[in-house]
């Protein structure tokens with residue numbers, strides 16, 4: 001799906017910025033009016049990846065859910081939740097707050113959370129969209145129940161304890177997107193897609209045997225043409241950190257045939273702090289040997305598009321505000 005047109009984005013942003021707050025709001029997704037601040041504590045724990053994945057998948061299927069994008073998208077949105085704290089010290093308070101919200105408020109919160117990254121990384125935002133499109137749909141009651149059940153399971157099993165840390169090295173201890181996607185898939189589709197991600201221990205071993213920290217000069221590019229959710233790069237980045245290097249100083253190209261896996265890789269690129277040269281594309285790396293180059297060109301195009309939209313929003317808000325001030329002044333005479 002293509003990006004929304006510049007005109008649509010500008011007009012939505014200007015209306016949002018200039019419309020007065022509505023007193024009798026009936027929007028079921030509005031956190032201010034439909035949300036709650038009565039938030040009982042929620043017991044959380046750092047479960048292993050396997051336990052986390054199974055618990056979230058079980059919560060989804062027990063609630064009657066069938067599609068994969070909703071539960072995987074919930075984990076992605078929670079992992080991207082913009083509030084981070086040192087040692088994830090705020091994770092439990094945040095978990096209680098999120099857990100207490102009604103389903104419509106959760107859905108809107110997840111949409112807003114994903115959208116907050118458009119300004120920062122429009123290319124990764126676009127690659128991650130298969131995980132968030134459902135937030136714009138009119139979900140049925142079964143799906144809404146599932147949203148609440150999955151959110152609670154993910155929070156209980158520690159999604160924010162893992163990903164709510166302000167230090168990207170801490171957030172890179174686990175590949176939650178891989179655990180949730182592989183746990184959700186039924187045996188058959190996992191097999192047919194060849195979607196068996198390399199176990200974390202083996203990935204760590206590979207990164208350390210290859211001694212990537214010493215062998216890779218600053219600024220080097222890494223490329224995985226069948227990246228899954230990027231598990232090999234998580235270990236590579238951690239190995240670089242162990243050598244005192246910053247993964248954000250390197251380039252990372254992740255390609256994958258499966259839209260959900262590629263979307264998971266885009267989320268991980270942000271969560272793990274892979275930096276401005278992390279590129280993700282969904283496509284067949286065997287059939288299209290130029291997929292990586294096309295992704296780099298697209299990344300630059302989307303950044304230009306974002307800059308143009310932001311500039312036009314600023315101009316439109318300034319001129320509309322001036323217009324409103326002039327009207328008020330004229331009316332008062």
Ligand SMILES: C[S@@+](CC[C@H](N)C(=O)[O-])C[C@H]1O[C@@H](n2cnc3c(N)ncnc32)[C@H](O)[C@@H]1O
Nearest residue numbers: 196197198226227228231256257258284285286
């Ligand atoms: C075995 S997993 C490996 C994932 C990751 N590299 C790792 O080691 O954890 C294989 C991945 O390759 C992807 N894949 C299979 N054929 C592909 C192709 N022709 N182009 C791009 N990705 C492909 C699958 O979707 C799957 O996510």
